[in-house]
Amino acid sequence: MSNIPEHMLNNDAFSQWLGIEIIDQGLGFSVLTMTVREEMTNGFKIAHGGISYSLADSALAFASNSYGVQAVSIETSISHTKAIKVGDQLLAKAKEESKTRKIGIYSIRIENQDKEIVALFKGTVYFTPKEWEI
Amino acid sequence: MSNIPEHMLNNDAFSQWLGIEIIDQGLGFSVLTMTVREEMTNGFKIAHGGISYSLADSALAFASNSYGVQAVSIETSISHTKAIKVGDQLLAKAKEESKTRKIGIYSIRIENQDKEIVALFKGTVYFTPKEWEI
Amino acid sequence: MSNIPEHMLNNDAFSQWLGIEIIDQGLGFSVLTMTVREEMTNGFKIAHGGISYSLADSALAFASNSYGVQAVSIETSISHTKAIKVGDQLLAKAKEESKTRKIGIYSIRIENQDKEIVALFKGTVYFTPKEWEI
Amino acid sequence: MSNIPEHMLNNDAFSQWLGIEIIDQGLGFSVLTMTVREEMTNGFKIAHGGISYSLADSALAFASNSYGVQAVSIETSISHTKAIKVGDQLLAKAKEESKTRKIGIYSIRIENQDKEIVALFKGTVYFTPKEWEI
Numbered sequence: 326m327s328n329i330p331e332h333m334l335n336n337d338a339f340s341q342w343l344g345i346e347i348i349d350q351g352l353g354f355s356v357l358t359m360t361v362r363e364e365m366t367n368g369f370k371i372a373h374g375g376i377s378y379s380l381a382d383s384a385l386a387f388a389s390n391s392y393g394v395q396a397v398s399i400e401t402s403i404s405h406t407k408a409i410k411v412g413d414q415l416l417a418k419a420k421e422e423s424k425t426r427k428i429g430i431y432s433i434r435i436e437n438q439d440k441e442i443v444a445l446f447k448g449t450v451y452f453t454p455k456e457w458e459i
Numbered sequence: 460m461s462n463i464p465e466h467m468l469n470n471d472a473f474s475q476w477l478g479i480e481i482i483d484q485g486l487g488f489s490v491l492t493m494t495v496r497e498e499m500t501n502g503f504k505i506a507h508g509g510i511s512y513s514l515a516d517s518a519l520a521f522a523s524n525s526y527g528v529q530a531v532s533i534e535t536s537i538s539h540t541k542a543i544k545v546g547d548q549l550l551a552k553a554k555e556e557s558k559t560r561k562i563g564i565y566s567i568r569i570e571n572q573d574k575e576i577v578a579l580f581k582g583t584v585y586f587t588p589k590e591w592e593i
Numbered sequence: 594m595s596n597i598p599e600h601m602l603n604n605d606a607f608s609q610w611l612g613i614e615i616i617d618q619g620l621g622f623s624v625l626t627m628t629v630r631e632e633m634t635n636g637f638k639i640a641h642g643g644i645s646y647s648l649a650d651s652a653l654a655f656a657s658n659s660y661g662v663q664a665v666s667i668e669t670s671i672s673h674t675k676a677i678k679v680g681d682q683l684l685a686k687a688k689e690e691s692k693t694r695k696i697g698i699y700s701i702r703i704e705n706q707d708k709e710i711v712a713l714f715k716g717t718v719y720f721t722p723k724e725w726e727i
Numbered sequence: 728m729s730n731i732p733e734h735m736l737n738n739d740a741f742s743q744w745l746g747i748e749i750i751d752q753g754l755g756f757s758v759l760t761m762t763v764r765e766e767m768t769n770g771f772k773i774a775h776g777g778i779s780y781s782l783a784d785s786a787l788a789f790a791s792n793s794y795g796v797q798a799v800s801i802e803t804s805i806s807h808t809k810a811i812k813v814g815d816q817l818l819a820k821a822k823e824e825s826k827t828r829k830i831g832i833y834s835i836r837i838e839n840q841d842k843e844i845v846a847l848f849k850g851t852v853y854f855t856p857k858e859w860e861i
Contacts (some may be wrong), residue, residue: 332502333501333502334502335502336501336502336504337500337501337502337507338497338498338499338500338501339498339499339500339501339506339507339509339510340501340502340507342498363472364472364473364476365472365473366471366472366473367467367470367471367472367473367474367517367520368466368467368468368469368470368471368520370470372473373471373473373474373513373516373517374512374513374516374520374532374535375473375509375510375512375513375514375516375517376473376509376513378508378509378512378513378516378535379507379508379509379510379512379513380509382507382508382509382512383501383507383509386501386502386508398508398539399538399801399802399830399851400536400537400538400801400802400851401508401512401536401537401538402534402535402536402537402670402715402804403534403535403536404533404534404535404691404698404717405532406691406693406698422710422713423672423674423710423713425674427853428801428853430672430674430713432700442690442691445690445691445698445715447670447713447715449672449801449802449851451829451830451853533667533668533696533717534667534668534717536670536804536849538825538832538851540825540827540832556844556847557806557808557844557847559808561719562667562719564806564808564847566834576824576825579824579825579832579849581804581847581849583667583668583717583806585695585696585719600770601769601770602770603770604769604770604772605768605769605770605775606765606766606767606768606769607766607767607768607769607774607775607777607778608769608770608775610766631740632740632741632744633740633741634739634740634741635735635738635739635740635741635742635785635788636734636735636736636737636738636739636742636788638738640741641739641741641742641781641784641785642780642781642784642788642800642803643741643777643778643780643781643782643784643785644741644777644781646776646777646780646781646784646803647775647776647777647778647780647781648777650775650776650777650780651769651775651777654769654770654776666776666807667806668804668805668806669776669780669804669805669806670802670803670804670805671802671803671804672801672802672803673800
């Protein structure tokens, strides 16, 4: 199995700040986890929308780069469906919905520790001609 | 002029971690700035996609809550149009595109210090019946 | 089971022009079909992007109005993943991803007769206080 | 000035059914108009969401193909901000927000005859290596 996601995470300072860990990964998918800290909250005392976006965006990057070809994000969207609180343990699952030679579409669902969906993310990537060399 | 955005920023731990400052704000708009640090980068050594998303999401929150009514984000999308590097100074401008009693739509453009567009964001909010009391 | 979708289709001139038929429907879901005609094509001699969007948008409307409360679309997005040709028989399945008292999120997948995904759609609706009276 | 949009419209059966006319066009932009007919309405007796989407999608196609290179839509989103009625004359303006060698992002605003915004559309295209030969 590809070790590109692990290589990416080891070099990804912000994902490390978030405390992201890789639970599972493979061709076209990834499963990540992280726990929400006080410094990640906004003025409503819940996780800033950027926190769940960042987790999903990392899941997108790890899933879409898994084939050994560098993928860059073109367009992403997220709906925050439930408030995320300090201490919540998030689980993000990235799934490939469609893949052509040039374009990939991935959906990422984020759940909390009670298996409630807290965010739904969709990401579209462009597969560049560059291969990963690690 | 409303001081809700300032109140929100003062209570927003993550926006403070990002180093966000309010340059301008008013009914339905906001202008924010921040500078990208090393710890905000990803495995490609450019800013993680979550950084520009977070800046735009804060700009959305400050612009849409400016009327004194609590607004919650329903759906947001972002395109990362140019790589953001360490040291880049970002400027995010949130503009109201449409507003009804219940739903508001905002576009946020993020530029770097060379006035190049680095991200285009669209956010839709729902105006709750709750008023801000500050 | 609710007969709102059938009532809606009977009064929906454009869905009738498209030749949409309801295969299945219930609380929070709908399954529709239609066949692509020559007059639905664009300059590339494939179905105009508006055709699969329209099919998905009808599926969204039927699924989200199924509870007896009038739902209005707030934001929708679609990716056209494979070209649709004249004669293709499309199958659209609308599924509820998230539902609160005010906001619902639905995903709609459209397949052709070979079970290839031709479009991925996401729709967010607002549940108004108005009930259906039919 | 490029005559690609006119060539595209002349071969686009569905845009013709919609009654779309090109008001203006050039590199990276297009302005289209059409009038809403009874057969374009849905069960709420307003224009089906697919009508304004289709108009915007044609505006996207004409604007993004204007450079002589074939562009294909990757991802599009639309918000329907105001109900469109039978007889309404719609004006769609497509504007280029960002363009690289491979990816273009366009915003399309649709107004009615009273200059009210009825829809906001964003479209992302991929520029293929194929050139137009007309």
